[in-house]
Amino acid sequence: MGSRKSCAGSSAPAVLLSIVILILVGSTLYFHIAKTWWFPAAITPVGSQIDQQFFVTFIATGIVFVLAQLTLAWMVFRYRDHGQKARFVRGNHMLEVVWTTATLVIFVALGVMAAHAWGEVHFGGPEPGALQVEVTGVQFVWNFRYPGADGKFGRINPKDIDASTGNPLGLDPNDPAGKDDIVTGDLYLPVGREIELMLRSQDVVHSFFVRELRVKQDTVPGLVIPVHFTVTKPGDYEITCNQLCGLGHYHMHAMLHVLSDTDFQQWEQKQEAQNAQAGQ
Ligand SMILES: [Cu+2]
CATH class of the missing domain: 2.60.40.420 (Cupredoxins -  blue copper proteins)
Structure with missing residues (x-):
């Protein structure tokens, strides 16, 4: 049987993973803010509306992405292996309800905001003389x-x-x-x-x-x-x-x-x- 020492665990992989997550979040933020691989400027008024909508969606999902990844990095580091016993957690119903509702509200709101630009292209006809x-x-x-x-x-x-x-x-x-x-x-x-x-x-x-x-x-x-x-x-x-x-x-x-x-x-x-x- 293995000695007690081999069960003591190692926190090295957890620390390494936390650092990798931080680097990934940092570089993702950098390339998006610096617009390294961005699309060319829009040449129609409705194109600018689409870009505006894209930007709002990007900010909303970007904030969630950064918060979720930073929480993940912190969790991985905070609960790293010290050789302690694993503990079963049943989950939190309240938390589930809150983040599901928040996601629903954000997505519906983004959809409602985008309806104008979409409707203009698909439901509104062109001006006479087009x-x-x-x-x-x-x-x-x-x-x-x-x-x-x-x-x-x-x-x-x-x-x-x-x-x-x-x-x-x-x-x-x-x-x-x-x-x-x-x-x-x-x-x-x-x-x-x-x-x-x-x-x-x-x-x-x-x-x-x-x-x-x-x-x-x-x-x-x-x-x-x-x-x-x-x-x-x-x-x-x-x-x-x-x-x-x-x-x-x-x-x-x-x-x-x-x-x-x-x-x-x-x-x-x-x-x-x-x-x-x-x-x-
Ligand atoms: Cu074709």
Whole structure:
């Protein structure tokens, strides 16, 4: 049988574990406060609301995280092994009720606070006069369509889909409304004007994601899903697909070019002129 001495215990692992927990808490706090791996600045007003909500959630959960980990480190150290007998503790009902209720209150409150930003995107429609752009995901590219000078999108017929002849969306050649439609591989938007994107998919579920817009929305075959926003900052931003949609998913991306109003009008006119030339 083992000698008494081997049962005396050792507090070294407990002390070491407490120190490791303290280092983990310290470095987690540092990287979050210093924003070492943070996301890029939002370029829409609703994006800023989302960031604000994210920040409040982060502070609430951050405080709980730090308090819980510090308590854990202290418990591990305080009740370290001296070779004493283990004692059974039945738990504390009052404590259970208090922290479950507190968690419930915090989560419901965060949800209620976020409802405004969420509702604005999902329930409120765009302002009248918003620029409509159709976005279509297809393995493994994005196509964007503008209604052109007549402001009307032409009819689409799946039988006419043929990317090799320059008709990736299947625009019906017999519909005059579609003659001036502009189809592009990159998304061009004017700054400061309400935009409504209509998201579609030709094959599987894709997801339209632009980090700076704080927009991430699945595109689903058979559905047209609208999202609306106003961009406040010109620049070039990456559009990616955020659903694993097949073998080429990794290279399914396009660019979002946000232009000044005049630059956008010039771009639009140039596209319309090219369309007219091609139609002759
Ligand atoms: Cu995809």
